[in-house]
Amino acid sequence: MTGTATSEGTSTGSTGNEFGESGWVTFAIVIFLVAGVANVVWGIGALLDREYFDESGLIFGTLTTWGWIAILWGAAEILVSIGLFQGSNLTRWIGVTVACIGAVFWFLVLPILPLFALTAIIMAILVIYGLSAHWSEA
Numbered sequence: 001m002t003g004t005a006t007s008e009g010t011s012t013g014s015t016g017n018e019f020g021e022s023g024w025v026t027f028a029i030v031i032f033l034v035a036g037v038a039n040v041v042w043g044i045g046a047l048l049d050r051e052y053f054d055e056s057g058l059i060f061g062t063l064t065t066w067g068w069i070a071i072l073w074g075a076a077e078i079l080v081s082i083g084l085f086q087g088s089n090l091t092r093w094i095g096v097t098v099a100c101i102g103a104v105f106w107f108l109v110l111p112i113l114p115l116f117a118l119t120a121i122i123m124a125i126l127v128i129y130g131l132s133a134h135w136s137e138a
Contacts, residue, residue: 024130032081039074043067092131099127
């Protein structure tokens with residue numbers, strides 16, 4: 001921790017980790033982490049349990065293709081959450097990009113899964129807001 005000690009025994013100054021200064025950034029970290037783990041689990045499920053998923057509903061590709069896409073996308077979301085936790089400014093912009101791509105994807109899925117897609121779009125917008133408006137610069 002950098003800063004100076006005060007007479008009350010507390011210190012002032014920066015901790016070197018900028019995410020703790022905003023609940024919105026913490027919210028974005030948690031959303032990316034939860035979404036990443038969920039996507040990895042869904043992807044593994046698509047690869048392993050063919051009886052649970054109905055492949056006839058896919059517009060293109062196979063469950064194997066979408067399973068690997070979900071695993072890779074989930075891994076990217078987990079890596080973004082780790083980078084945000086470390087306070088990386090570059091990861092902030094990568095996170096905004098990932099959230100934008102996710103929002104566009106769920107917008108395309110809106111007619112098929114309206115409630116879930118709308119929830120995912122709202123979460124992506126909140127993540128974008130949290131990373132764009134509430135990031136303190138060092």
